Amino acid sequence: MMDIVGYGAFFLTTALIFSLITLGLNLQWGLTGLFNVGLAGFVAIGAYTSALLTTPDTVGRLGGFDMPIVIGWLGAMLVTGLAAALTGVATLRLKSDYLAITTFGVAVVVQLVALNAQKLTGGPFGIGFIPRPFAGLAETPVLFNFSNLAVVAGVTLVTYLALEHLSRSPWGRVLKALREDERAAISLGKSARFYRVQAFAVGGAIMGLAGAVQAHFIGFIAPDNYVPTLTFQVWTMLIVGGSGSNKGAILGSVLVWAIWAGSGALTSAAFPTDQQARAASLQIVAIGVMLCVILLVRPNGILGTSPRRPRWFGRKQPPAVSDQNGAAS
Amino acid sequence: MSEPVLLVRDLVAGYEPGVPIVRGASITVNRGEIVVVLGPNGAGKSSFIKAVAGLVPVTSGSVLLDGKDITAAPAHKMVRLGLAFVPQTENIFPQMSVDDNLKVACGILKPGDVPARIEAMYTTFPDLARHRKIAAGNLSGGQRQMLAVARALVVDPKVLVLDEPSAGLSPKFVSMVFQMLADIRNSGVTILLVEQNARAALAIGDRAYVLVEGKDRHEGIASELWNDPVVAELYLGQRPAQPSRSTDTGGAA
Amino acid sequence: MNLQFIVDGLLTGSMVGLGAIGVTLTYSILRFSNFAHGDFMAWGTYATLTAVSAIGAMFGKIAPIGPLSFGWPLIVAVVIGMAFTGLMALLLDKILFARLRAKGQTIIVVMASFGASMALRSLLEFIFTSRPAYFSRSIQIAMPVGYGIRITPDQIVLLLMTALLVLCVHLLMTRTQIGRSMQAVSQNPALARVVGIDVAKVVRVTWLIGGALACVAGVMIGILVQIRPLMGFDMMLPMFAAAILGGIGSVPGAVLGGLIIGLAEAGAVQLIGAEWRAAVSFVILMAVLLVRPIGLFGVRER
Numbered sequence: 001m002m003d004i005v006g007y008g009a010f011f012l013t014t015a016l017i018f019s020l021i022t023l024g025l026n027l028q029w030g031l032t033g034l035f036n037v038g039l040a041g042f043v044a045i046g047a048y049t050s051a052l053l054t055t056p057d058t059v060g061r062l063g064g065f066d067m068p069i070v071i072g073w074l075g076a077m078l079v080t081g082l083a084a085a086l087t088g089v090a091t092l093r094l095k096s097d098y099l100a101i102t103t104f105g106v107a108v109v110v111q112l113v114a115l116n117a118q119k120l121t122g123g124p125f126g127i128g129f130i131p132r133p134f135a136g137l138a139e140t141p142v143l144f145n146f147s148n149l150a151v152v153a154g155v156t157l158v159t160y161l162a163l164e165h166l167s168r169s170p171w172g173r174v175l176k177a178l179r180e181d182e183r184a185a186i187s188l189g190k191s192a193r194f195y196r197v198q199a200f201a202v203g204g205a206i207m208g209l210a211g212a213v214q215a216h217f218i219g220f221i222a223p224d225n226y227v228p229t230l231t232f233q234v235w236t237m238l239i240v241g242g243s244g245s246n247k248g249a250i251l252g253s254v255l256v257w258a259i260w261a262g263s264g265a266l267t268s269a270a271f272p273t274d275q276q277a278r279a280a281s282l283q284i285v286a287i288g289v290m291l292c293v294i295l296l297v298r299p300n301g302i303l304g305t306s307p308r309r310p311r312w313f314g315r316k317q318p319p320a321v322s323d324q325n326g327a328a329s
Numbered sequence: 330m331s332e333p334v335l336l337v338r339d340l341v342a343g344y345e346p347g348v349p350i351v352r353g354a355s356i357t358v359n360r361g362e363i364v365v366v367l368g369p370n371g372a373g374k375s376s377f378i379k380a381v382a383g384l385v386p387v388t389s390g391s392v393l394l395d396g397k398d399i400t401a402a403p404a405h406k407m408v409r410l411g412l413a414f415v416p417q418t419e420n421i422f423p424q425m426s427v428d429d430n431l432k433v434a435c436g437i438l439k440p441g442d443v444p445a446r447i448e449a450m451y452t453t454f455p456d457l458a459r460h461r462k463i464a465a466g467n468l469s470g471g472q473r474q475m476l477a478v479a480r481a482l483v484v485d486p487k488v489l490v491l492d493e494p495s496a497g498l499s500p501k502f503v504s505m506v507f508q509m510l511a512d513i514r515n516s517g518v519t520i521l522l523v524e525q526n527a528r529a530a531l532a533i534g535d536r537a538y539v540l541v542e543g544k545d546r547h548e549g550i551a552s553e554l555w556n557d558p559v560v561a562e563l564y565l566g567q568r569p570a571q572p573s574r575s576t577d578t579g580g581a582a
Numbered sequence: 583m584n585l586q587f588i589v590d591g592l593l594t595g596s597m598v599g600l601g602a603i604g605v606t607l608t609y610s611i612l613r614f615s616n617f618a619h620g621d622f623m624a625w626g627t628y629a630t631l632t633a634v635s636a637i638g639a640m641f642g643k644i645a646p647i648g649p650l651s652f653g654w655p656l657i658v659a660v661v662i663g664m665a666f667t668g669l670m671a672l673l674l675d676k677i678l679f680a681r682l683r684a685k686g687q688t689i690i691v692v693m694a695s696f697g698a699s700m701a702l703r704s705l706l707e708f709i710f711t712s713r714p715a716y717f718s719r720s721i722q723i724a725m726p727v728g729y730g731i732r733i734t735p736d737q738i739v740l741l742l743m744t745a746l747l748v749l750c751v752h753l754l755m756t757r758t759q760i761g762r763s764m765q766a767v768s769q770n771p772a773l774a775r776v777v778g779i780d781v782a783k784v785v786r787v788t789w790l791i792g793g794a795l796a797c798v799a800g801v802m803i804g805i806l807v808q809i810r811p812l813m814g815f816d817m818m819l820p821m822f823a824a825a826i827l828g829g830i831g832s833v834p835g836a837v838l839g840g841l842i843i844g845l846a847e848a849g850a851v852q853l854i855g856a857e858w859r860a861a862v863s864f865v866i867l868m869a870v871l872l873v874r875p876i877g878l879f880g881v882r883e884r
Contacts, residue, residue: 035689037617037696090868094875096689097615101822102871104617105864108819116857228815232700235693281707288701292678295694299685382776408778416776422769425762433762434777440759480777 009145011261012254016152017214019253022237023159023246024206030244030304031167032199033179034092035100038107039207039234044114044226045083046076046208047215051127052120054216058127062120069131069216076212077205084204088197107231114223126222130215148217155213156250159206163246166202175199229284233260236291242304251302260287332396333357334488334519335381335412340390342380349388350376352543356521358488363510363520365530365551368540374523375417377540378492381521382414383407395487409437411487417496420477423466427457427476430465434480450479453513471502475509482513489513491522495529507533531555585729587848593737593806594820595844596744600799601817602824602836603751604792610768610831611788614688617695618674619796619821620814621702622667626797627804627813628710630656630663634717649735651718652805660801664794671793672786674698680785699815706811714808717801740802747798748837751791755833760787768831819860820847823867829880838878842866 021043028034036042050072053065067075087106091099114121121127134147166172177184178192186192215221233256241252263286267279294301335358343349350373358364368374379385380401381392387401399410407414422430431450435443451458454475460468465476474494481489494510495503503526511533514520524530531537534551539560547560554560601623608616637655638644646653678698682691724732755761766774767784775781796814803813824843828835847862870877 033689035692037692090872094871097609097692098826098871098875100689100692101615101826102867104822105819105867109861109864112858112860228700232696235696239693278708278711281704284704285701285708288697288704291697292694292701295690295697296678296681299690384772384776404775405778405780407776414776416773419770419773420776422766422773424769425765429762429765432759433766433779436759436763437778484778 006142006145009142009149011257013145013149013152013217015254015257016149016156016250017210017217018234018237018257019250020152020156020159020210020213021207021234022241022249022253023156023163024203024210025234025238026203026243026246026249027163027166027206028200028203029238030249031172031179032175032196032203033096034088034196034200034203035096036103036200036203037100038103038105038110038231040226040228040230041103041107041110042080042084042204042207043211043214043230044107044110044223046080046211047221047225048114048121048127048211049079049208050076050212051130051215051221054131055127055129058122069133072216073209073212076208080208080211081201081205084207085197085201087204088200092193092196092200107226107228111223111226114226121223124223126220126225127215128220130219130221132216132219152213152217155209159209160246160250163206167246171195171198232284232288232291233257236287236294238301239291239294239299240301242301244300245303248301248303255302256287259290263287333359334395335521336391336393337381338391338393340377340380340392341388342376342385342390343388344376344385346386346388350543351380351385353390354540354543354545355390356538356545356548358519358521360519361514361517362535363514363522363533363551365534365537366521366523366540366545367525367527367530367537370525372540373543374525374540375492377543378414378490378521378523382412382490384414408434408484408486413481413484413486413489415477415481415489415491415494417492417494421465421473421480424464426462427465427468428461430476430480431483434483437484446483446485450483453482453516454479454509469502470498471505474498474502474506478506478509478513482518486518488519488521491520493523493525495524495526503529528555584852585731587852588845589731589733589737590851591845591848592741592841593802593844594847595841596741597799597802597840598817598820598824598843599837599840600744600747600795600802601821602828602840603748603833604796605821606825606828606830606832606836607764607768607788607792609825611764612679612683612785614679614683614691614695615822616792617692617818618699618702619792620816620818621699621706622671622793622796622814623800623803623817624706624811624814625670625702626663626667626793627800627809628706628715629666630659630797630801631715631717631804631809633659633662646718646720649722650739651720651722651736656717656801656805660798663797663801667797668790668793671789671796675785675789703811703815710811712811714810715804716808717804736805740805743798744802747795748833751795751833754791760784764788816860819867820844820863823863823870826875827866827870827877829877832877832879835877835879 021039025036025039028036052062053067053075054069054072056066087102091102115124117123133151134144174195178188178195237252237256238249239252240256241250242248260283263283264280267283268276271279337354337356339353339355340351341349341353342351354377356364356366366374366377376385380387383399383402383404390400391398392400394411397410399407399412402410422433425433428447431447432443435446438446451461456472457476457479460472465473468476478489478491478494494506498506507529510520510522514533522530531551531554537549537551537554538545539547549557601619604622605616605619608614608619634655637659641655644653644655678694679691682694722734722736724734726732755764763774763779763784764787766777766779767781771781800814820843824839825836826839827842828837828839843863843866846866847859850862851859
């Protein structure tokens with residue numbers, strides 16, 4: 001019984017960490033309409049920053065500042081926010097596809113650095129001995145799990161409330177207007193870009209925080225944690241939960257994580273031990289198909305708000321290639 | 330009298346289904362004539378012509394080309410059916426050469442006929458022949474309009490349909506374009522056009538309609554319409570002054 | 583400095599360039615960045631591998647052509663693979679992308695391509711496992727051609743084939759009716775319809791060409807390096823960088839961009855080590871976006 005409860009707390013903690021990332025993505029995409037295809041990279045930046053700031057000195061590797069956990073987390077937010085701001089500044093004056101491609105590149109490069117810059121990141125072995133908030137309780141698993149859950153839930157709640165406040169604020173209203181009316185964006189000119197960079201940076205900072213929180217929750221990090229599968233998981237969570245809604249972000253995260261863990265258990269049960277890697281692939285195929293189906297059938301997810309079709313100079317939509325007869329163009 | 334080339338009956342059309350801009354317009358275009366559709370701003374002239382050309386959704390009514398029903402046919406089939414449309418803006422491919430602009434429009438012709446038709450266009454528009462290999466975007470405004478018309482003519486259409494051919498052109502090019510259209514009509518091509526510049530259009534037109542609030546309100550011989558007080562009232566909302574040479578805009582509302 | 587990197591660079595550049603043609607065509611005609619393009623490459627290669635194994639099963643072991651590592655079975659298999667990949671791209675468009683395009687937001691289509699890419703990649707992993715596979719295990723002798731450069735017969739043939747293929751595509755785009763139609767649709771889809779072009783047909787041709795070229799690029803990688811499910815995904819960043827560097831919509835640009843990236847990667851490997859290859863594409867991409875976003879041959883979008 002205690003095992004299940006303990007596992008439940010563990011499950012929920014992981015789900016909530018995901019939901020932190022998803023909240024950050026919701027700010028970038030749901031509120032501002034920015035397409036981040038490399039969020040795994042930003043999560044990684046946050047995780048490594050916090051790890052480097054808080055771990056004790058290690059031979060052959062930079063960092064080891066041995067700072068308190070809170071400093072680590074704040075540092076993670078700062079550095080990741082900065083990285084996101086730079087990415088935004090470089091690409092937000094261009095088409096939205098270019099932001100997607102650039103964030104994709106950021107994730108690839110971050111993974112590359114994490115894997116190869118041994119002096120900085122510990123290479124393929126990653127960084128271990130990351131201090132955990134309630135390390136003293138490690139002996140009693142249930143208490144440990146619950147105190148971790150409390151911390152993560154607390155952080156998530158604070159972030160959720162902050163984001164809700166932000167989205168209702170004048171700043172948030174400007175972002176919503178920019179997302180829906182491209183014309184207004186163009187007339188605002190430079191300021192529009194500034195707003196979007198801010199939104200992207202804050203979203204990035206939240207993702208960095210999530211990475212840091214996870215790092216301190218698990219105790220060690222390695223480049224393998226921050227692969228495209230993570231980006232994909234979070235996107236699925238946001239789409240399922242409903243982009244544009246912070247509640248949806250959290251709901252989607254818990255739901256999709258449950259589906260993921262559940263399907264993982266199913267596939268590993270259905271396949272012999274030497275076929276486990278293949279089983280994992282099948283799981284991803286299933287989730288990939290699920291994402292495509294949801295985009296086709298119910299793109300607003302469960303709680304999402306549907307943005308009005310972006311208006312282009314009074315016409316219904318930008319001149320686009322449509323396979324129907326050309327009547328709408 | 331032979332059957333009209335184009336017969337539009339009670340056309341109702343608009344971008345959004347419940348909001349018609351064209352509200353039951355009917356016109357007739359006979360073989361070998363230029364028919365002009367005029368109207369104040371907001372009358373729905375552009376939407377009307379686009380609905381005829383299959384670019385604006387049609388709710389009801391019919392468009393018959395040589396007796397064949399082409400109502401709301403897909404835009405890319407219109408050329409094959411015999412209706413060649415010249416849009417008001419962005420009517421050429423600026424990054425393709427003049428030659429390629431013409432060639433790309435010849436998809437519906439038999440490959441063997443293409444060179445002859447293209448040469449025919451260069452004969453009709455010698456200025457274009459001089460710029461064969463130039464990127465269309467580097468032509469002057471008047472030359473671009475010429476190319477747009479040539480591109481529509483190259484397929485030898487049953488009817489040539491134009492949306493405000495003088496729009497955005499300087500007065501010099503306006504007269505050039507309208508003279509060109511008159512010459513094309515004289516060579517036997519049927520033309521339907523919508524125009525803001527009433528004076529220039531009525532000067533070359535055979536018959537004209539006045540479109541007000543999406544419906545045709547007045548019809549007549551072009552040369553008589555300019556002095557028709559009913560038209561002036563519909564169009565301008567006032568008694569017209571004697572048309573002076575300095576007003577080139579034809580009295581926009 | 584060892585000039586061997588020129589050969590490596592040209593080869594990598596050819597693979598990237600062939601793939602980038604598909605990316606640039608898809609972007610300019612369909613207006614979206616297809617994140618599944620790399621996986622077309624991988625699927626095409628595995629399809630070719632399957633075809634070549636099937637031919638081997640039917641006809642027994644066939645000797646390769648001359649000093650090359652492959653014979654006519656692979657050539658036939660590549661053609662089969664090209665057709666397969668082209669059709670697969672068409673199918674994916676029909677069941678997924680076209681429907682989402684009709685709904686409006688193109689960024690959703692990009693999102694779907696990302697999801698499709700993960701599913702396709704993982705399906706390959708499931709079917710074939712992640713163990714690397716090879717078309718041939720024979721080791722080729724590299725022949726010296728002067729200036730300290732060595733090249734294998736395979737490499738020569740593949741370079742020539744790439745040049746030929748690129749020439750064919752260029753002629754198709756500039757001298758044929760379908761090529762002109764594709765150019766027209768990429769410049770102004772609404773006007774293309776008015777002019778009588780069947781845009782749906784142009785879209786189909788775009789997918790067929792893009793898919794077929796992706797297959798060829800993948801088979802090249804398979805012959806020269808190895809075959810594994812992630813092979814296409816690893817090419818995504820270089821391909822996008824090449825397409826953007828060359829100027830979106832320009833086929834010669836995509837090829838030139840690919841060659842530049844290939845040479846840059848090969849050159850950089852000499853200086854900073856092979857593990858940093860992927861970073862080169864990213865640096866070039868950022869440089870282009872910051873300095874001249876429309877690329878070498880791109881034109882300002884209307």
